[in-house]
Amino acid sequence: MTRTVESIDQIVQALKDHMYIADRSLATAIFLALKLGRPLFLEGEPGVGKTEVAKVLADLLDRPLIRLQCYEGLDVNTAVYEWNYTRQMLQIRLMEAAGTARDQHAVDGLFSEEFLLKRPLLQALESRNGRAPVLLIDELDRADEEFEAFLLEVLSDFQITVPELGTIRAQEPPVVVITSNRTREIHDALKRRCLYHWIDYPGFEKEYQIVLAKVPQAPDRLARQVVGFVQALRGEELYKLPGVAETLDWVTALVALDQEELTEEAIQETLGVLLKYRDDIQRIRGETVRQLLERLQQGEALGL
């Protein structure tokens, strides 16, 4: 288990060991995020492995992973903390029975840490076994501006104030990874606090390596063909291009169907694994699939 990071090469190697095939520029961004104690902001199309980075990082640094999935209307109650009302009510009943309900001290006790339900952001401020966690803030673009503003505050000084309880400060700031699918622009102020990295679709060789690493049972020829086909498909005019996640799903599906190589029939049947819009499927199915496959096979024959 790696716990300290000394160089970019070390990150590159560690990512490889954790089956994550990455560019050196991503490794540099990760390295600096750790060295400078800054959040890592990953942007890219869906399915290029943004979330995976946080998981690998947690594994690599041997720290717990805390994940906050964003959505519109995400509020303090779900992101930071909530009081455990049921327990508080019960406690009041007990206090009444014991005759201490008028005791100010006992009433104050109702708002102590004992009755606090900690949600991801608050959990992230706590070190476990002396190690601060990796905090993954996933798909920040889905949250609204109100949450973004709040997050900016938390990320600048890693402390959260609970009015009834006081300010809770992180002994050691967590390693923060933020991802966005770019369904809207994240505010510049937030991005400036972070190390920004755009994750692009991988090229042939890299995607092939990813397939080999993640679906080792796939026959080599099939893996090459699948990657070649997906790469060609990304050059087509589509509403939603298939990501790496789709490539992996597709290979897995084809392996499950006992395919040794790509056939037109198999592609037509499983196109839904790759393309998620009806318009896209209609556009590609039939003639385009045939052409793409032919071109792929010609390339193979020439040993490309």
Added chain:
Amino acid sequence: MMSALPETAPEPTPPHPAGKGQLLRNIVHFARLLRALGMDVTPTQILDLVAALEHMDLGAKQDVKAAARAILVGRREHLELFDEAFELFWRAHRHRFPRVDLGQLLRKRPAPQELLRMAEPPSKGKGQEPEPDPEPELDKIFTWSDTEVLRRKDFARMSEYELAQVKALMEEMRWDLDTRRSRRLERARAGAQLDLRRTFRRNTRYGGEPLELAWRQRKEKRRPIVALCDISGSMDRYSRVLLQFLYAITHSLGRVEAFVFGTRLTRITRQLRIRDIDQAVDAAASQVEDWAGGTRIGEAVRSFNRHWARRVLGQGAMVLIISDGWDRGDPELLGQEMDRLHRSCHRLIWLNPLLGSPGYEPLTRGIQAALPHVDEFLPVHNLVSLEQLAQVLRGDAPRRHGWRVRPRRTG
């Protein structure tokens, strides 16, 4: 700083004998270059980069580049420009040639156009036109009726002077937006959801017996607006006024995404955010490479659907398409793409300056293909029509003017 990491990371020895001061100077120079190219680089970012480079081998060019990229760039659009700037800077630096040819880089960006530059109203001091300066009372009456006439006059028939007045009037218009219920909750007197936290707080004094209830309700939010404005040759007479209109709504409504198109789609949102109206409109105009050319509405909408729809149509956006519908593209494509656009936004409004001319019938093939997918088809040729639009956007339109097109949802 991560305390789990040893602070004694081996310091890489910089290959250059130059000290830290030199490095800082270079970074500041580089940041200046980036700023000149339109990127926002703050002093904090510069300091961050200096701190980052302390951990790195300065001879490893690609690593240094990746570090600078991660710290100085925050938008995907800037990555390419950054890469070029970096290469240029590195090369210039290598050859101990301290100046970078900014012009070479800047030339890659669209050159500012003088097109559509509109004359200002004659300035007061050196008026070529004699400044009318009658009795104040008279002036008021004159101005009032003048304004009334102006409000109804077609933009295309206005003199430069009148257009300048329109600009001022446009800035005074009140814009407001239809709202939607967001998923965020706010306090309310009565509502659908119990606010447990406040309820509990309030009732501790009754021994936890919930006597007074506190409520929450869904918060209302303004809908975002996305405008696609035609700037092809046939729209020439309206283009500048419409850009001013886009400026006006950008500044009073906040969440506006603006695009212009002729044969290709250009995003001008950022340019319109510039505070000064003339600078903003000029900056927007200079982004465009296909002024006053042909129109391919279908292609433009397709390009929007493909590259932007997912990014800007969230949260129940309203889409404005501003065009006269003279289209050289394929009407079938336009129909398909309008259908798609219609399905991905809250309301699709087509604004057509020609609708203001008496006797105009929307018979062009483009319009015919698009109309079934449009919620609202309105004129946009004078100030009165803009006021009507303001009502429609607020969601309280009388809907007497223009045509109300029944939305036909397919699928």
